[in-house]
Amino acid sequence: MLNRKKTLLIFGILYLVFVGVLFFGLKYRLKNKFSVEGLNKTISGKSVFRDTTTDLCKYQILGDPKEEGNYVKINIFCSNGKKAVSTVSLSAIEDRTVGGFMAEYARIAGFEMTLFNEQNFVCYLDGKLLTDEMMKDDIRPTSTIDCTENPNK
Amino acid sequence: MKNNAINIFKVLTFLAVLVLALMVRKKSYAEIPIPGQSVDEYSYSWVGLSLIENGMPVGISGIDGYKNSLPMYVNVDRFFQTVSTGEPLTINYPWMDHPPLLGLITGGYAYLSGARVFEDTTSYIIRKPIIIIGTISVALLGIFCWINFGYFAGMLGVLLYATTPLVVLSSRMIQAENAIIPCLLACMIFMSLYIKKKNDYWLLAAALISGMATLFKLTGFVCHLFVLFALLGNYKKINKSFLNDFGFFLIVSLPISFLFVAYGLVYGLENFMNILFSNYNRFYGIGPNSLIELIRNQRLTQHKFLPEVSIISGWLVFLSLITKDVKDIGNKLAIFGVFSYLIVYIFFGSQPYGWYTFPFWPLLIILLSKFLSDGIMRGKNFVAVFFFSTMILGANISQIINVFAFQAYANWWRIGVSATFFILVIMSILKLKSKLLYKILLLAMMAGIIYTNVQYLNSINIDFWWKNIS
Numbered sequence: 001m002l003n004r005k006k007t008l009l010i011f012g013i014l015y016l017v018f019v020g021v022l023f024f025g026l027k028y029r030l031k032n033k034f035s036v037e038g039l040n041k042t043i044s045g046k047s048v049f050r051d052t053t054t055d056l057c058k059y060q061i062l063g064d065p066k067e068e069g070n071y072v073k074i075n076i077f078c079s080n081g082k083k084a085v086s087t088v089s090l091s092a093i094e095d096r097t098v099g100g101f102m103a104e105y106a107r108i109a110g111f112e113m114t115l116f117n118e119q120n121f122v123c124y125l126d127g128k129l130l131t132d133e134m135m136k137d138d139i140r141p142t143s144t145i146d147c148t149e150n151p152n153k
Numbered sequence: 154m155k156n157n158a159i160n161i162f163k164v165l166t167f168l169a170v171l172v173l174a175l176m177v178r179k180k181s182y183a184e185i186p187i188p189g190q191s192v193d194e195y196s197y198s199w200v201g202l203s204l205i206e207n208g209m210p211v212g213i214s215g216i217d218g219y220k221n222s223l224p225m226y227v228n229v230d231r232f233f234q235t236v237s238t239g240e241p242l243t244i245n246y247p248w249m250d251h252p253p254l255l256g257l258i259t260g261g262y263a264y265l266s267g268a269r270v271f272e273d274t275t276s277y278i279i280r281k282p283i284i285i286i287g288t289i290s291v292a293l294l295g296i297f298c299w300i301n302f303g304y305f306a307g308m309l310g311v312l313l314y315a316t317t318p319l320v321v322l323s324s325r326m327i328q329a330e331n332a333i334i335p336c337l338l339a340c341m342i343f344m345s346l347y348i349k350k351k352n353d354y355w356l357l358a359a360a361l362i363s364g365m366a367t368l369f370k371l372t373g374f375v376c377h378l379f380v381l382f383a384l385l386g387n388y389k390k391i392n393k394s395f396l397n398d399f400g401f402f403l404i405v406s407l408p409i410s411f412l413f414v415a416y417g418l419v420y421g422l423e424n425f426m427n428i429l430f431s432n433y434n435r436f437y438g439i440g441p442n443s444l445i446e447l448i449r450n451q452r453l454t455q456h457k458f459l460p461e462v463s464i465i466s467g468w469l470v471f472l473s474l475i476t477k478d479v480k481d482i483g484n485k486l487a488i489f490g491v492f493s494y495l496i497v498y499i500f501f502g503s504q505p506y507g508w509y510t511f512p513f514w515p516l517l518i519i520l521l522s523k524f525l526s527d528g529i530m531r532g533k534n535f536v537a538v539f540f541f542s543t544m545i546l547g548a549n550i551s552q553i554i555n556v557f558a559f560q561a562y563a564n565w566w567r568i569g570v571s572a573t574f575f576i577l578v579i580m581s582i583l584k585l586k587s588k589l590l591y592k593i594l595l596l597a598m599m600a601g602i603i604y605t606n607v608q609y610l611n612s613i614n615i616d617f618w619w620k621n622i623s
Contacts, residue, residue: 002352002353002354002357004353004397004401007353007357008401008404008405011404011405015408015409018412019412019415022412022415022416023415023416023418023419026208026416026419027419029208030208030209030419030420031208032208033206033207033208033209034207034208034209035207038206038207039203039207039209039211039246041270042202042203042206042207042211042269042270042271043211043223043225043227043244043270043271044225044227044270044271045269045270045271045272046270046272047229047270047272047273047275048267048273049268049272049273049275050228050229050231050272050273050275059231059234060234061226061233061234061237061239062233062234062235062236062237062238062239063237063238063239063240064238064239065239065240065241066238066239066240087239088226089224089239089240089241091224091241092224092225092226092241104226108226108228108233109228110228110231
């Protein structure tokens with residue numbers, strides 16, 4: 001049989017030591033390890049395990065965000081007949097310029113943004129031809145970006 | 154010498170079934186259940202990973218009360234391509250929805266596997282520890298049955314729990330309930346040993362494991378409730394011995410649960426209290442019809458159902474047992490376990506997510522195994538045992554072949570099952586018993602159930618999932 005009083009005494013001492021190590025250990029780690037930049041890198045960093053694609057029509061974002069009036073649609077049409085249709089909530093976009101939006105979309109879908117140019121995509125923002133200068137403009141909620149691959153460009 | 158050989162054989166067969174349990178859990182574990190249908194799986198792992206990587210627990214919540222809330226698209230497993238609603242994830246920190254122990258296990262494993270960013274935590278990596286935990290649960294269920302009901306019931310329990318399709322699929326999901334299950338089963342083993350042997354070490358072990366259960370999720374308090382019922386059931390009254398035992402148990406278990414508060418204090422008392430109270434006021438989505446839903450519909454996620462006749466049979470056995478004065482310690486403890494979790498389930502109940510019901514299933518399988526093994530080995534309630542066996546086997550067959558393909562075997566089934574019922578009812582009226590007949594018949598049916606369980610599991614691929622599990 002166990003001597004309960006002795007057991008509780010030993011448990012109490014071990015417990016207090018453990019709580020102390022846990023509390024001050026976590027405090028120390030928080031103070032020395034945590035930074036908003038580091039956290040953002042962990043949250044939105046690109047995975048080394050994830051396949052990146054050169055096919056801009058391979059992946060899309062399903063569904064529609066619930067929040068009304070705070071989204072941008074992006075439709076990509078490839079020359080092989082495939083298309084990727086996505087609606088992205090602007091609440092999740094930090095850089096709210098046209099270029100910022102497209103960079104974030106490329107990150108989510110898993111391709112390099114430079115592929116838009118390299119693969120001769122022609123993009124239109126709400127029916128207007130998207131130029132390099134327009135990339136720095138703020139993106140308007142509910143707008144639509146249509147990109148079409150033009151192999152003859 | 155002969156006894157030793159028998160014991161070695163028993164242990165080896167037990168281990169062989171555990172290998173089977175691990176194999177069926179491992180097959181297609183990263184694809185089914187479809188990754189992203191429960192984003193909690195990622196959230197738990199992110200909490201652990203961010204604690205290690207950044208010193209700050211970060212996860213998905215959506216509960217009011219968080220100061221730091223980031224809508225983000227983290228396209229791990231490309232689930233925004235497959236099961237997304239289109240809504241970005243709401244990432245919160247410091248994440249305090251639940252204690253971090255499960256996150257530290259799955260996120261810690263992901264970290265050791267090379268994951269450094271959230272997108273690295275694919276199902277292929279993070280589900281590995283949970284299938285090990287699921288296999289440990291199978292072993293603990295078998296040990297409980299073996300200790301309390303004997304080897305045969307233990308083997309039957311292990312085989313059923315190892316292969317029941319819904320149980321297998323559920324045990325691949327990273328949900329705190331899947332970590333609470335082995336704690337509850339271990340607690341039940343320790344308490345049954347304490348009641349039988351009166352050795353304080355078992356009570357101490359139950360206290361340590363109960364405290365640990367609450368570090369997975371606060372519903373881990375099911376273990377505390379279970380120990381209360383087990384001790385009350387043992388002493389039959391609130392006397393000095395009961396108070397001594399329960400006091401000793403609480404003095405050890407509660408401080409372990411309190412570690413969550415110490416952890417919360419590191420990230421700010423205000424944040425911790427905000428989340429705790431927001432959790433308390435959560436939407437009561439299980440509704441007033443939760444009891445019939447528990448018995449009628451077995452869920453995996455909120456919207457994915459897979460009716461599981463073994464579990465429904467377990468509920469029916471449970472209901473029949475609570476109308477009787479149960480003497481058997483094993484059955485009593487399993488019934489206390491069901492009631493303990495029922496109280497927790499009704500009290501904490503929020504959305505009708507499938508995983509909230511997972512801890513009922515091993516307890517019901519324990520009751521079912523004892524019921525079936527009594528029928529097979531002792532001819533007890535043989536008509537009822539045949540009824541349950543036919544119900545489970547028939548449901549399994551209907552999952553494997555459709556009713557048109559079944560027509561080739563329809564006459565075998567029609568004549569075989571009806572004639573067996575006819576003979577068994579006559580035998581029961583005339584009080585005739587033939588243990589050999591029951592054994593051969595029911596063992597063949599058990600083999601059929603296990604075989605069809607495995608066949609059914611093998612047939613579940615992504616196509617099957619989308620077409621049939623709804």
